[in-house]
Structures are given as C-alpha cells and as structure tokens.
Amino acid sequence: MGFSPETKKIPFSGGTGEALARIIAEKNNPRVDVLFGGPVETHIAGIKEGVFEPYKPPAYGEIAPRFKDPQGYWVGIADDPLVFMSNNKFLKEKGLKPPASWNDLLNPAYKGMIQMADARTSGTAVTRIFSILEVNGRDENKGFDYMKKLRQNVQVYTKSGGGGTIPVGLAQAGAGIFFIVDALKTRQEGYDVAISFPKEGIGTSVEAIALLKGAKNPAVGKKLIDWSSSPAMQNFYAQYKINFIPAHPTVKTEASLAEIIKGAKIFPIDEAWAGQNRKRIVARWIKEVLP
Amino acid sequence: MPDAVAALNPSDRLRRMFRDPLLLSILIILWALLALFIVYPLASLLIRTFTDEGRFSLAGVFGILADPMQRQALWNSLLLGTLVGLCGTALGFLFAYTAVRTNLSKGWVFFLDAAVILPLISPPFTTAIAMIFSFGPRGLITYDLLGLTSVSVYGLPSTLFSETITFFPIAYLTLKAILAGIDPTVEDMAFSLGSSRWRVFRTVTLPLTVPGIANAFLLLFAASLADFATPLILAGNSFPILPTQAYLQITGMFDLKGGAVLSFVLLVPAFAVFLLQRFWVSRKYYVTITGKAGAKTEIKSVRPWMRHLLLAVCLLISVSILYFYVLLFYASIVKAFGADFTITWKHYHVVFTEGLQAIRDTLIIAGIGMPLGGIYSVVMGYVVCKKDFVSRRTMEIVSMINYSLPGTIVGIAYLLVFNDPPLMLAGTAVIIIACYVFRYGPTGIRTTVAILQQIDPSIEEGSSSLGASSGTTFRRITLPLILPAFFAGLGVVFIRSMTAISATIFLISINWTLITVRILEKMTELELGVAAAFSILVVVIVFAVIGAISLFLRLFRQPGAPDMANILGG
Numbered sequence: 001m002g003f004s005p006e007t008k009k010i011p012f013s014g015g016t017g018e019a020l021a022r023i024i025a026e027k028n029n030p031r032v033d034v035l036f037g038g039p040v041e042t043h044i045a046g047i048k049e050g051v052f053e054p055y056k057p058p059a060y061g062e063i064a065p066r067f068k069d070p071q072g073y074w075v076g077i078a079d080d081p082l083v084f085m086s087n088n089k090f091l092k093e094k095g096l097k098p099p100a101s102w103n104d105l106l107n108p109a110y111k112g113m114i115q116m117a118d119a120r121t122s123g124t125a126v127t128r129i130f131s132i133l134e135v136n137g138r139d140e141n142k143g144f145d146y147m148k149k150l151r152q153n154v155q156v157y158t159k160s161g162g163g164g165t166i167p168v169g170l171a172q173a174g175a176g177i178f179f180i181v182d183a184l185k186t187r188q189e190g191y192d193v194a195i196s197f198p199k200e201g202i203g204t205s206v207e208a209i210a211l212l213k214g215a216k217n218p219a220v221g222k223k224l225i226d227w228s229s230s231p232a233m234q235n236f237y238a239q240y241k242i243n244f245i246p247a248h249p250t251v252k253t254e255a256s257l258a259e260i261i262k263g264a265k266i267f268p269i270d271e272a273w274a275g276q277n278r279k280r281i282v283a284r285w286i287k288e289v290l291p
Numbered sequence: 292m293p294d295a296v297a298a299l300n301p302s303d304r305l306r307r308m309f310r311d312p313l314l315l316s317i318l319i320i321l322w323a324l325l326a327l328f329i330v331y332p333l334a335s336l337l338i339r340t341f342t343d344e345g346r347f348s349l350a351g352v353f354g355i356l357a358d359p360m361q362r363q364a365l366w367n368s369l370l371l372g373t374l375v376g377l378c379g380t381a382l383g384f385l386f387a388y389t390a391v392r393t394n395l396s397k398g399w400v401f402f403l404d405a406a407v408i409l410p411l412i413s414p415p416f417t418t419a420i421a422m423i424f425s426f427g428p429r430g431l432i433t434y435d436l437l438g439l440t441s442v443s444v445y446g447l448p449s450t451l452f453s454e455t456i457t458f459f460p461i462a463y464l465t466l467k468a469i470l471a472g473i474d475p476t477v478e479d480m481a482f483s484l485g486s487s488r489w490r491v492f493r494t495v496t497l498p499l500t501v502p503g504i505a506n507a508f509l510l511l512f513a514a515s516l517a518d519f520a521t522p523l524i525l526a527g528n529s530f531p532i533l534p535t536q537a538y539l540q541i542t543g544m545f546d547l548k549g550g551a552v553l554s555f556v557l558l559v560p561a562f563a564v565f566l567l568q569r570f571w572v573s574r575k576y577y578v579t580i581t582g583k584a585g586a587k588t589e590i591k592s593v594r595p596w597m598r599h600l601l602l603a604v605c606l607l608i609s610v611s612i613l614y615f616y617v618l619l620f621y622a623s624i625v626k627a628f629g630a631d632f633t634i635t636w637k638h639y640h641v642v643f644t645e646g647l648q649a650i651r652d653t654l655i656i657a658g659i660g661m662p663l664g665g666i667y668s669v670v671m672g673y674v675v676c677k678k679d680f681v682s683r684r685t686m687e688i689v690s691m692i693n694y695s696l697p698g699t700i701v702g703i704a705y706l707l708v709f710n711d712p713p714l715m716l717a718g719t720a721v722i723i724i725a726c727y728v729f730r731y732g733p734t735g736i737r738t739t740v741a742i743l744q745q746i747d748p749s750i751e752e753g754s755s756s757l758g759a760s761s762g763t764t765f766r767r768i769t770l771p772l773i774l775p776a777f778f779a780g781l782g783v784v785f786i787r788s789m790t791a792i793s794a795t796i797f798l799i800s801i802n803w804t805l806i807t808v809r810i811l812e813k814m815t816e817l818e819l820g821v822a823a824a825f826s827i828l829v830v831v832i833v834f835a836v837i838g839a840i841s842l843f844l845r846l847f848r849q850p851g852a853p854d855m856a857n858i859l860g861g
Contacts (some may be wrong), residue, residue, distance in 0.1 A: 021541055028711050031718040031800050112443055113428065120527070120539045155428075156445045159539075166819055170629035172427040172444075189818075190627040273425045290528055291360060 001233055019104065030212045033221030039123035039179075044275040046210065053213040059229040059248060066268055067206055067247040074210040078227045078237065078244035081204035081266045082128060085183040086175035087168050088192045098196035099159055100266060102135060103145065110153040113174035115164030117157060117165050118290075121280045123205070124161025124290065126265040126278060128177050129285055133205030138273075140281075147289045157290065179205070184243040184257070197264035199240045204266050207244060243281035295815035307525035313762050314678060315514065317366045325689050325716075328729045333692065336558075338717060339551040339707060351552040364531040365556055368516060370452060371532060372560070375515035376508040378455045382608070383462025383507055384500075388600040390463075391471040392496070393593050399602065406609035409616060412833040413808050414790050414826045416814065418453045419524035421615035426627070431618075453521050456612060462507035470496075488593060509568045516561055517697030519793040520811075533557045534699040535795065543795075551707065553710025554700040565695035569688070600677045616830070625824035638820035640827060646821070649809040650828070652720075656803065657788035662726045664784030665777040668732045672776060673769060677751070693726075694733035698793030701730055702708075702847025706797045718800035726794050731787045735780020742776050743769075775844050782840040789829050 019035060020042050027049070031059045037051075046052050047069070051188035054072035067076030084099045084109065091098060094109045105114060117125035133143040155173050167173040169191030180195070187193050209228050215221050227233050236244040238267035245253050245261070253261075343350055355361045386407060391398050410418060425432045428445040473496060481491045517536040533553060543552035593601065622628040626635050636720055644651075674680075676689040693701050705726060709716040716722040754764040792807040799808050806825055813822035 011599070023549060025541075025706060026710055026717065029715050029717070030804075118539075154528075155443065159523065165421070167427070170424075170427075171429040172423060190631040194632060286360075 010094060020046050020049075020051075023051050023122070027051055028214075030214050030216065032216040033212055033217050034224055035212065036224065037077070039080070039100075040074060040076065040126055040208040040271060041126050041205065041269075041274055042123050043069075043097050043208045044271055045278060047073045048275075051213055052210045053215070053218075055211045056227060057222070057226040057229045059226070061248055063229065064249065070237045073260040074208040075225065075229045076206035076208050076247040077234065078247050079197055079204055080179045080181050080207050080244055080270050081261065081264070082124070082131060082177055082197045083180045083201045084175060084177050084198065084202075085165065085168055085198070086194050087171040088194050090174040091194065094174070094202075097188050098194040100196055100199055102198045102200055104198075105144075105153060105175065106149050108153075111172055112153065112155050114150070114153045115155050115158055115167050115173040115176045116160055116178075117161045117162065117163060118218065119157075119285045122161045122163075122179075123160045124179055124182075125157070126274070126282065127203050127205040127269055129281060130274045131201075133281070134144070134203060134267065134269070135198070135200040140284075144288055147168060147285070151216075151289050166191075180257075180261070181243045188241060195260060197266070198262075199265065201265035201267050203269045205246075205269055206247065206271075218236065311758070311761055312579065313673075314680070317549055317670065318680060318686075320672065321686065324667075324729075325686065329689055329692050332701070332708045333696075336554065336700065336710045337706040339537060339548055340555040344763075349366050350556065351548060355549070355552050355556060359537060360531060361533075362391075364533050364536045364553075367447075367530055368533040368557065369560060370517040371447065371454070372512040372521065374447075374451050374456060376512040378451065378804055379459040379511040380462045380466075380504055382455060382459040383464075383466050383511075384504065384606055386459070386463045386608075387466035387470050389598075389605045391400055393598040393601055395598075395602065400751070402611060403605055406612050407463050408837075409612060409830070410457045411460045412786055412790060412830065412837065413616075414792075414810055415458075416520050416524055416810060416822075417826055418615055419456050419521050419620060420562075420622075420814070420819075420822075421618050422449055422525060423454050424618055424622070425615075428796045429629075443527075445525060446527075446530045450525045452520055454515050454518055454613075456520075457521065457693045458511050461510050465507045465510065466500060466503050467522065469500050473499050488597075498847055501539060505571075509564050511569075513564045513695065514555065515699075516564070516698070517793060519697075519699055519785045519796075522699055534697055537699050538796075547703075547707065550703050554697075554703050561696050561700070565691070565808075569691070600782050614797060619823050622828055623820055623827050625820070628819055628823075635820075637717050637820075638824040641818070641821045642824045644826060646809060649804050649806050649825075653788060653805050653806045656663065656720055656723050656727070656805070657785045659720070660784045660788055661663060661781040663724065664728045664732050665735060665781035667728055668735025669770075669773055669777045670740050671732070672736040673765065673773065676740045676743040678806075679771070690729075690734050690736060692793030693730045698791065698795075699797075701726060702794035702797035705794070715745060717798070720783045720803045722797055722828065723798050723803060723805070726798060727784050727788050727791070729785045730794060732780060734783040738779040739776035740771050778840050778843050782837070785836055786833055789855070790831050 010163065019038060022037060023030070023046065024033070025045070028049075033048065043052065052073045056070075057075060058066075058074040060072065060075060062067060063076065071076070084105070086096075086098050090096075090113065093267070096104075096109055099105050107246050111241045116128060119125040119129060129147070130145075132146060133140060136143040136146060155167075156164075161179055162185075164173055164176040165178055165182050165186040168176050169189070172263075183193070183195050187195070211221050211225060229248065231246075231248050231251045234244075234248050235250040236242070237244045237246055238252075242255075243257050245257065252258075340351055341347055341349065357363075385857070386403060389395065394721070395403075418754075424430060424445055426449060428434065430444065433444075470643075475746065478491050478495055481495050486494070517534065521539060522530075522532050522535050523538070533556060537550045537553035537557065540546050540553055623636055623638050625631065626637075629774050631665045657737065671686075671690055675683055675690070705722060707712065709722050716725070749765050751768055754762065754768050759767070788805075790807060792805075794809065795805055796808055799805055806829055810822045810825045810829075813819070813825065
C-alpha cells in the first residue's frame with residue numbers, strides 16, 4: 001500500500017473544526033473521501049450534519065466499543081489523552097513543579113503565561129472543556145467558575161490545538177494543555193518541556209476516521225479505513241514516533257509513551273454526553289470565558 | 292475618470308457599438324466574466340446575508356450587531372484601520388520626504404527602497420512571527436535585551452505595529468511619486484520671497500501632497516481592514532476584529548451564513564473607502580509639472596542637520612525591518628529556534644521534498660494566472676479608457692470591486708457560489724486563478740489607463756482614417772504602447788499568487804494547495820523552521836521575478852509608465 005503515516009495531511013491549516021466546516025460546505029459535492037484523524041467530537045458533530053456514510057472495516061469486531069460508532073459512522077484509530085505541558089526553564093525560574101492538579105494552573109505565577117486552544121476552532125479545546133466539566137462532577141456552574149478563573153492566567157487562546165506548543169517550547173508561554181501527540185512532538189523537536197497530568201484526572205479523545213457520504217472514490221476511502229483501523233497501520237505509530245496510543249487491542253503502545261502515561265489518571269470523554277451538549281457548552285464558553 | 296472620447300448620446304453609442312463587431316464581442320465577454328466572477332458571488336453573499344429561508348430578513352445583520360463581541364470586533368476593525376492609516380501614512384511620508392526631498396545619494400535611496408519593499412512582497416505572518424520572537428514574554432528584545440518578563444505581545448499595540456510595518460510601504464510609494472513630482476522651482480519661489488524652510492514646508496510642500504496623503508490613508512485603512520494574517524497571530528482574544536471573526540465563524544462554527552453576515556458588515560466600510568477614494572481623492576491631484584520642467588535647480592527643502600536626522604530615523608526603521616528578515620532566515624537554518632541553535636539545512640530539505648507539491652501548484656497557478664491577468668488588465672483598461680459604449684463607467688467600477696474588498700469577503704463569496712451546481716469550480720485551480728486575476732488585475736487596469744491617457748488620440752485616429760480596423764489599430768499602434776501595463780498586470784498577479792492568503796485560504800483543496808497556506812499549516816503543525824524556510828523561498832522567488840519585470844519595464848519604458856515600485860504600491 002502506498003499509504004504512509006504522512007498521508008494524514010488534510011489540506012487545512014490547524015483545527016479539525018476547519019476540516020469539518022469545509023466538508024459541510026462541500027456536502028453536495030464532496031472533494032475528499034475520508035476525514036482522517038482529529039478528535040472524535042468532530043466526527044460526531046458531522047454525523048448530525050449528515051456528511052458521513054457508515055462503514056465497518058474488517059477490524060470493527062476486534063476493537064473496543066469505545067473506539068467505534070455503533071452504526072459504524074466512524075472508527076477509532078488511536079487514543080490521544082490531554083496533558084499539561086510546561087517549559088522547564090519557566091518552572092525553574094518561578095520555583096514551580098510541573099502542574100499536578102487543575103488548581104495548580106490557577107497559581108498567579110502563571111499569570112498571562114498559559115496558552116491553550118480556542119473552542120471555536122479546535123477539537124482539543126472541546127475535549128479540554130469537557131474534561132474540566134467531568135472533574136467538576138459535571139456541575140457546569142462549578143466548571144465554568146474554574147474556567148473563568150483560569151482565564152486570568154491565559155495569554156492567548158490559539159486557533160489550533162497545538163498552536164501553543166511552540167510558544168511553550170520557547171518559553172513565550174509557561175504552560176498549556178495539549179494532546180499528548182502534540183506535546184511529545186514538541187519535546188522531540190528539541191524543546192525543553194515537562195509533561196504532567198492532573199491528579200483529578202484528564203480526558204482522552206479518540207482519533208477517528210470516517211467515510212464521507214457521496215465520496216467520489218468510496219472504494220479507495222474504504223481501503224484507507226480498513227488499513228488505518230488495522231494493526232498494519234497502527235504499528236507505524238511506534239516506528240515513526242507518532243505518540244498515539246493504538247486503538248487496536250493487539251498493537252502495543254510504544255514503550256517510552258507507555259512509561260509517560262503510566263500512573264496517570266486518564267478518563268474517556270463520554271461522547272454521547274459531549275455530543276449532545278457540545279454546541280451549548282461552546283456557546284457558553286464563548287460568552288462567559290473568552291472575552 | 293478618463294473621458295478620452297467625446298461624449299455621444301446613448302442611442303448613437305449603441306449604434307456605434309453594433310457597427311464594431313469585434314468591440315461588441317469583447318464587451319460581451321468582459322461583461323460575462325465580470326458577472327460570473329464579481330457580480331454573481333457578491334450578489335449571492337448579499338442574498339445570503341439578507342434572507343432567511345427564502346425570505347427577506349434583517350435578522351442576520353441585527354443578530355450580529357446585537358452581539359456585543361461582534362460589535363466590539365467592528366469597532367476594533369475601524370479603530371485599527373484608522374490607526375494604521377495614520378501611523379503608516381506618517382511613516383510613509385517621512386520615508387518619501389527623506390528619499391526625494393533631501394538630496395540623498397542614489398545608494399541611500401536604493402537602500403531605503405529595498406528595505407521598504409521587503410514587507411510588501413513577503414508572505415503573510417512574516418512580521419507577525421518576528422514580532423512574537425522579539426517582543427513576546429521571552430522575546431529577544433523584551434526579555435533577552437531589556438530583561439522584561441510577562442510582557443503581553445497580543446493585542447492592539449503589537450497588531451498596530453506589525454500592520455504599520457507591513458503596509459506603510461504602500462504610503463511610501465504613493466507619496467514618493469507625488470513628492471518627487473513637486474518641481475523644486477515652486478519651493479524656490481517661496482524661498483526667494485523670504486520664507487523660512489518650515490514655512491515653505493507648511494504652506495507649499497505639504498498642501499501639494501494633501502490629496503496624496505488622503506489617498507495613502509485610505510489605501511492603508513483598506514489594507515488593514517482586509518488584513519487577516521496579522522491579527523490572526525497577534526490580536527489575541529481581547530482584541531477581536533472582523534476578518535478573523537468571520538473566518539472563525541465559518542471554519543470553527545461551520546456557520547457559512549454567520550460568516551457571510553460578518554463579511555457584509557465588513558463590506559460597508561470597505562466600500563465606503565473605495566467610493567471616497569474613487570470619487571473624491573482621485574479628482575484632487577495637483578500637477579506641478581507643466582510642459583517643460585524648468586531649469587534643474589537643487590532641492591533646498593531641508594538644512595543639512597535636518598537631513599541627517601531624517602536619514603537617521605529612516606535608517607533606524609529600515610534596519611529594524613531588515614532585522615525581522617534576518618531573524619526569519621536564522622529561524623530557517625537552525626534546528627529549533629529558541630532551543631537548539633545548531634545550523635541545519637533540514638528545513639529546506641523538507642521544503643524541496645514534501646513541500647514540492649505546494650511549490651509546483653503555486654508556480655502553475657501563478658504561471659497561468661500571470662498572462663491571463665496581464666491580458667485581462669490590458670483589454671479592460673483599453674476598453675474603459677479608449678472606447679465609448681453603454682455601461683462603460685459601470686464596467687470600470689465593477690472591475691474594481693474585488694480589488695477593493697477584503698480578501699475574506701471575496702473568498703467566502705466564491706466558496707458560496709462555486710461549490711454547488713451549475714458551476715462546481717471549488718477544488719479546481721480555475722477558482723484560485725480566477726480569484727487572483729479579478730482581485731489583482733485592477734492594478735494592471737489602472738496602469739493601462741494611466742498610460743493610455745498620455746497617448747495622443749490622434750495617433751490612433753490616424754490609423755483608423757487610413758482604413759485600419761479597430762483590431763488592427765489596437766494591435767499595431769496601441770498594444771506596443773501599453774506593453775508596460777501588460778507586464779505590470781502580470782507582475783502583480785504573480786506576486787500576489789505567491790504571497791496572498793486571505794481569500795485563497797477558503798479556496799484551496801486537496802488537489803491544489805499554495806505555499807502561503809503551507810506556511811500557515813507548518814506553523815500550526817509546530818514546524819516553525821519549515822515555515823520560515825518557505826517564507827524565505829517566497830521572498831527570493833518574488834525578488835527575482837520583480838527584478839525581471841523591472842528590467843522589462845525599463846526596456847519598454849513609455850512616458851507615464853510607472854516603474855515596478857509604483858505598481859506594488861497600488
């Protein structure tokens with residue numbers, strides 16, 4: 001097969017939200033066959049818009065229920081937890097330890113030094129917001145109170161999920177909340193950053209793939225889905241240092257990645273709950289937290 | 292505007308049109324193109340804005356205006372545009388005055404020109420990234436040099452600074468031409484009547500440039516209103532502005548209608564500026580060159596110490612512009628800027644392997660767009676300037692619309708109409724090329740008109756009275772004369788194909804992508820070095836092409852033909 005992990009390139013800059021926006025706009029004349037990658041919230045939002053076609057690849061029966069849509073609208077290809085990433089130099093200067101609790105980020109030492117994604121464009125941000133609601137026992141008022149407090153320390157909300165990683169790497173920002181895949185990539189690029197997890201727990205999101213309704217080359221699209229959901233592709237994660245946790249049960253998580261997430265409290269976002277409330281919660285976030 | 296032909300009454304004009312089948316068919320083609328690529332998309336945008344499920348409705352517009360954040364964004368956009376207009380014009384005036392009124396040597400003028408032109412031909416984000424590197428909480432200047440911590444680089448001041456640096460060259464080029472046109476003898480007269488230098492500046496030089504200043508201000512206001520890249524990086528969250536809000540509405544909230552409404556709100560001030568410029572400022576140019584210029588006299592506008600002061604200020608600013616580019620180049624040749632300063636060529640390796648498709652696509656699109664843009668501008672400019680026909684003025688104004696509107700609006704409008712049958716052009720190269728030709732062709736059109744106005748109509752009349760058809764006259768007489776405008780038209784289309792992003796970000800697809808979009812992508816994919824390498828590549832290519840075109844322009848130079856610098860300014 002001619003696919004390499006690099007095939008992931010979708011011709012959109014930044015957030016998966018943008019990719020979905022294009023797919024919805026092009027609904028009557030789809031230009032692509034699959035939406036490859038991106039947190040599953042995006043795919044679930046797409047189901048509502050009627051842009052996907054159910055398809056169950058051969059691996060469908062083997063993967064855990066968490067990693068697949070009951071109707072087969074999407075299948076998971078990886079698990080991608082959120083992490084706290086902070087700049088070691090910044091921490092040292094301020095005499096801080098890597099944040100180990102959500103409340104650590106409220107420390108005034110971080111004032112104006114935290115970057116994270118904007119919920120209007122980024123699936124990372126949506127996963128983050130639902131993580132915060134979850135650790136607050138889904139008490140929305142409590143969760144939003146926390147986010148408003150956190151806002152005091154936020155330097156900027158970036159357009160894409162990984163937008164803040166280089167600033168943190170450069171210590172333009174002190175810390176941020178990112179998907180582990182982006183955080184570890186920053187470290188691999190040579191930036192001196194610390195990865196940590198909050199003791200209250202943090203959410204993880206499924207990276208998914210879905211076939212488009214009315215796709216021009218459904219056969220090719222299906223082949224790509226077959227391959228992506230198979231161990232053949234997911235074995236590449238370790239080989240190419242893509243820091244995803246494989247969705248297929250027979251593929252082992254790469255050793256150094258497994259070491260990092262060992263002992264961390266990571267919980268899956270309840271996709272049904274998130275899907276139902278996404279629009280309302282994001283609207284509330286824009287109104288109350290963003291300004 | 293040009294009334295090179297005597298006005299006839301409408302019925303005579305119609306009759307004449309039908310007597311000239313070539314002209315008639317050209318007019319039909321031009322109108323069809325304008326209708327398809329300018330009127331139709333814009334009309335769809337308006338319809339989308341003012342209808343709700345098929346009915347006329349103002350709910351969309353009021354909905355936006357009721358939202359305090361969007362109102363804030365509108366206000367911010369206007370504020371930013373005004374401030375950029377004021378600061379950029381002031382800076383542009385300072386540079387232009389120094390360059391042409393202080394007897395600088397050729398070498399200095401060349402240096403100023405070169406420094407000033409860099410921001411104009413750079414891919415988007417260039418200054419914005421350099422700003423963050425330099426003035427962020429760990430910026431090279433704020434932190435490493437001044438030792439400041441927790442400085443915020445996001446917001447109005449940095450966006451204003453970055454946009455001023457990016458756009459003031461437009462003011463410089465506009466004002467330079469005007470200041471250079473003021474005959475020193477006019478100032479001499481005032482001097483000989485006993486005026487001080489300051490008084491001459493205040494009562495002679497400045498008043499003569501007022502229309503140019505107004506024009507520069509409006510150009511900068513419009514440029515800032517249309518700018519999407521700088522605020523996206525630098526404005527932060529507490530300073531929302533309209534183009535980025537429209538972009539977020541569409542790409543983040545999947546809300547095409549909301550985006551359409553927001554771009555409509557943006558369209559109102561943009562169009563107001565266009566009309567002001569078109570019908571007010573453009574009529575107020577003073578010409579001090581009459582027939583033969585008087586005997587060459589030395590410019591005595593400023594005293595030597597003043598001259599040194601002006602030059603020092605300009606040099607300081609030029610050096611800071613160059614500093615931004617050195618920084619960019621440095622970021623492109625080190626492993627990880629800010630963390631690992633080992634020299635490496637790996638980013639360029641990525642550019643020429645993985646990035647090859649974007650380079651090829653961009654060059655193909657620019658290569659096809661170039662001649663089309665050149666031909667379009669020459670034909671359109673010729674027709675609206677030299678031919679008398681029904682709808683001439685309307686045609687001229689319509690041809691300028693896409694040029695005067697912010698790219699976000701044009702991109703969204705194209706996305707709205709070319710995505711569904713009957714014209715499913717989205718995803719093809721055609722839509723990107725069309726966007727460039729109709730958005731940047733107008734610069735060539737204006738150049739054509741400027742040149743044609745200086746050609747004595749009797750030359751063409753002579754040709755037709757000797758029996759040549761209008762086609763032959765055009766080919767044998769007019770075409771050679773307007774060749775420079777052709778190069779201007781294709782040059783601008785090429786440069787913008789390499790550097791523009793605001794409209795085309797909505798139009799790229801899996802089959803056709805552009806270098807500028809790859810730069811944005813690489814930035815979000817955390818590969819800053821590759822983004823920097825791409826940017827350097829663009830600057831190099833554009834510089835080379837500008838050099839080639841300037842050479843052509845010099846070879847075919849006609850009286851009244853602008854040089855490359857003026858073309859960029861428009």
